[in-house]
Amino acid sequence: MDRIPILRMGNFLLVTIQVDLYDRLAQNLESDLVQMVSKTGARGVLIDISALSIVDSFMGRIIGNIGSVSKIMDAETVVVGMQPAVAITLIELGLELKGVHTALNVERGMQLLKEKILIEESEPDEE
């Protein structure tokens, strides 16, 4: 069965979606990713959807779910490279992906994740 590879980069997990997502693939991705977060203790998840040109309400929900679940597992989620058409579709569907961070490209996404984790790690010291 098709699976989307999840790459580990230090504290982060990197997912690049290169194919059109169908429902089963998306569901698998969600469960795989959660398993990986728990197994590796990753602090951040970066999902690159720049090759994704079609999105529906189900896909939007899956992305939102991944964000929420990762949050509970103490990992931040960043979605990068969203196409304009996809963004407009999601907004028209009323999905604002709350709890998921967004960035323009992978580079900015990585930077954002690093900042987030730095802030979190420095917080206890300040108290």
Place this chain on the structure above:
Amino acid sequence: MKLEIAKTLQKKKKQILELWMQNQLKDESLREDLMSNDELRKESDELLNYLLDSLNDENISNIQSSDFDSLNEMISGISITRARQGFSPKETGYYIFSLREALLQALHKDFKGDVNDLMTVTLQMVKLVDGLAAVTFETFIKGREEVILRQTDEITEISTPVIRVWDGILALPIIGTLDSARTQVVMENLLVEIVASGSSIAILDISGVPAVDSLVAQHLIKTVSATRLMGAECIISGIRPEIAQTVVHLGIDLSNIVTKATLASALRYAFALLKLEVKKSTKSEV
């Protein structure tokens, strides 16, 4: 007795054309600047041919008949072309109405013996040309509407420029009323430009928007949310006092959107986000 109107007309085609041309040429409103007489004659000749070819004694009183489809198409074509060339409705209408005069003049000689026959023929001709005139008017208006629609599209296109004010900062001044169609264009332009320029901040300046109602506010919120999904921050600036009041009275929640009074303060905020500073130079002027 059967009145062979179609056949009579067919025989008198040349004469009708001459009469028609005379009628048209003696009219003061003839627009020789828009169409030369030769062109007019050619067009009239063609139209008359179509009319007489599709006309027979059965369908003469039924302009809706499918025999006239090609004729109607031809008239629509003429009418739309004229609308685009800038003919007035009156001039276009007269073009068809002068045909009626010509037809009646031509038939008058043949049927003047019997008043009843003349009456029948006249009525049928009037009805026929009225049908044609109705088609002309409808398509003329349609042609004009197309022109208006195209202009609206053009205005929409040029009225939503996306400006790069700084490296990584885009500004989008919106002038005029925002409706759903326009918001769509604004949103698309903005998002595409964000990707193209790799900007992380967009400033939406609405100082040129005359009024904001709940629908417009909804559109603005949508645009801001879409920008956020792309991974950029969106600031709304130029909210006038009256608009601020309306927004609050309507109970629209803009609390999770960054709003600034002027484009300048929005730019200052954007600089702060990008950790940029603008300083007064101590050096003397270059």
